[in-house]
Amino acid sequence: MANPIRNCMGCGTQDDHPRHVLGDGGGAGVDIFWHHDCHFRASGCEVCEAVSAEGLTGDELRAHIEDNDPGGAVAREINERQAPWTQNANLETQEA
Numbered sequence: 001m002a003n004p005i006r007n008c009m010g011c012g013t014q015d016d017h018p019r020h021v022l023g024d025g026g027g028a029g030v031d032i033f034w035h036h037d038c039h040f041r042a043s044g045c046e047v048c049e050a051v052s053a054e055g056l057t058g059d060e061l062r063a064h065i066e067d068n069d070p071g072g073a074v075a076r077e078i079n080e081r082q083a084p085w086t087q088n089a090n091l092e093t094q095e096a
């Protein structure tokens with residue numbers, strides 16, 4: 001299933017490749033999109049490190065995410081480490 005065309009805060013490219021979607025925690029309701037590899041390079045994001053560990057992009061990465069959910073376990077572990085308000089925000093992001 002293709003994703004909508006979105007931009008990337010890291011490299012500025014617009015394509016339908018998988019993104020790490022970061023909400024703003026309920027403020028203005030503005031989501032921020034990153035390619036997983038760009039987000040890992042820019043911020044050391046642990047979720048994106050796990051997702052991009054295989055070096056896949058585009059359709060191959062999307063299939064890998066759908067089959068294996070490589071960032072899911074990492075995201076849940078991070079949620080458990082963080083304060084409850086952050087946990088709620090992250091859960092909303094996961095479901096989006």
Ligand SMILES: [Zn+2]
Pocket residue numbers: 008009010011012013034035038
């Ligand atoms: Zn990018």
Ligand SMILES: [Zn+2]
Pocket residue numbers: 020034036039040045046047048
């Ligand atoms: Zn990320």
